[in-house]
Amino acid sequence: MPITSPRLNSFSESVIRGMTRLSNQHNAINLAQGFPDFDPPSELLSALHRATDGPFHQYAMTWGAPRFRAALANKITRFTGVPVDPAQHLVVTCGGTEAMMVAMMTACSPGDEVIIFTPFYENYVADAILSGAIPLFVRMQSPQFHYDIAELRLAFARRPKAIILCNPSNPCGKVFTRVELLEILALAEECDTFVITDEVYEHIVYTPFRHTTFCSLPGAWDRTITCSSLSKTYSITGWRLGYVLAPSAIIQQARKVHDYLTIGASAPLQEAAVTGLEFPDSYYHDLLKSYTSKRDVFLSYLKKLGLPYSEPQGAYFVLVDISSLGFANDTLAAEYLVRDIGVAGVPGSSFFQDPMNSLVRFHFAKQETTLHEAGQRLLKLRE
Numbered sequence: 001m002p003i004t005s006p007r008l009n010s011f012s013e014s015v016i017r018g019m020t021r022l023s024n025q026h027n028a029i030n031l032a033q034g035f036p037d038f039d040p041p042s043e044l045l046s047a048l049h050r051a052t053d054g055p056f057h058q059y060a061m062t063w064g065a066p067r068f069r070a071a072l073a074n075k076i077t078r079f080t081g082v083p084v085d086p087a088q089h090l091v092v093t094c095g096g097t098e099a100m101m102v103a104m105m106t107a108c109s110p111g112d113e114v115i116i117f118t119p120f121y122e123n124y125v126a127d128a129i130l131s132g133a134i135p136l137f138v139r140m141q142s143p144q145f146h147y148d149i150a151e152l153r154l155a156f157a158r159r160p161k162a163i164i165l166c167n168p169s170n171p172c173g174k175v176f177t178r179v180e181l182l183e184i185l186a187l188a189e190e191c192d193t194f195v196i197t198d199e200v201y202e203h204i205v206y207t208p209f210r211h212t213t214f215c216s217l218p219g220a221w222d223r224t225i226t227c228s229s230l231s232k233t234y235s236i237t238g239w240r241l242g243y244v245l246a247p248s249a250i251i252q253q254a255r256k257v258h259d260y261l262t263i264g265a266s267a268p269l270q271e272a273a274v275t276g277l278e279f280p281d282s283y284y285h286d287l288l289k290s291y292t293s294k295r296d297v298f299l300s301y302l303k304k305l306g307l308p309y310s311e312p313q314g315a316y317f318v319l320v321d322i323s324s325l326g327f328a329n330d331t332l333a334a335e336y337l338v339r340d341i342g343v344a345g346v347p348g349s350s351f352f353q354d355p356m357n358s359l360v361r362f363h364f365a366k367q368e369t370t371l372h373e374a375g376q377r378l379l380k381l382r383e
């Protein structure tokens with residue numbers, strides 16, 4: 001048998017998705033892979049019914065259906081103030097996952113270096129390797145997940161092609177301050193580096209923290225490739241709708257990558273999602289209120305349990321320190337949790353470059369009844 005590409009030996013299968021399979025096998029509550037167990041807004045479901053009855057069953061335009069792009073451009077400008085031309089600045093992708101791959105393949109050539117903050121969302125390392133790039137890791141230190149500017153400067157001194165910035169951050173919940181973002185921008189300008197952002201949790205930012213879209217910073221537009229998605233904002237992770245936002249010269253190249261990777265995102269789902277993009281501000285207010293309450297419910301159980309954790313500033317994940325439970329490593333702890341406690345989390349080591357065996361990541365994008373049930377199960381750990 002011929003040998004498959006050696007490139008694929010330098011990363012493993014997704015641990016997050018693996019934990020979902022294990023969770024299903026043991027009928028556990030899946031707080032591993034971040035997705036809701038509640039329905040999207042009913043207006044979106046009605047729009048989906050209308051779309052499936054309509055003429056939307058063949059390929060949409062490769063870089064996104066015009067109606068979807070127009071609504072998306074409006075929505076982005078409404079929230080960020082960034083002027084977006086739907087004809088020039090957007091490529092609609094199959095989820096944020098494809099958006100990130102498109103951004104990486106658009107920016108990087110084989111051998112280029114890319115800064116990745118650790119802890120990181122596990123896709124980034126695979127994205128880098130698949131696009132031929134070499135990750136350069138820069139640490140963020142718990143509990144606040146600040147980076148050390150000297151370490152970041154050292155990484156930039158290698159003149160990396162890009163830096164990946166997940167804001168709000170999965171898995172640690174950090175929301176980068178404007179001062180930090182400006183500091184990163186200054187370094188990126190000095191070293192002529194692309195800033196590839198993953199902002200899929202942009203609408204889940206807890207008071208008093210505030211999300212700043214990187215491309216809105218003065219001077220940032222020309223080097224920023226913004227990736228985001230509708231998955232988390234409208235609770236439609238299965239619809240696979242994401243996008244890349246960038247200046248037109250970058251988008252012209254990104255369109256080619258996207259075209260040859262997937263041709264396009266689903267036509268009926270783009271049509272239906274326009275309804276979400278046109279939701280009033282109150283929708284986003286209620287979304288945040290609901291996630292704030294979910295966060296408080298889940299964290300209240302962690303407090304009762306006495307396990308240390310870092311309070312998320314944004315997104316819907318929490319890294320919990322399980323070292324007091326006495327397991328040899330986080331994978332064994334996570335397996336025990338699924339099998340014997342009935343709650344799935346993700347071993348923290350899959351988000352870190354340095355060996356880090358004492359954390360498990362849980363997400364709380366679940367109905368509060370589910371979170372109470374998961375919390376009760378976790379309390380059994382006290383026995």
Ligand code: GLN
Nearest residue numbers: 016017032033034035170
């Ligand atoms: N971003 C979510 C997480 O980190 C979902 C990941 C996925 O499997 N697409 O859990």
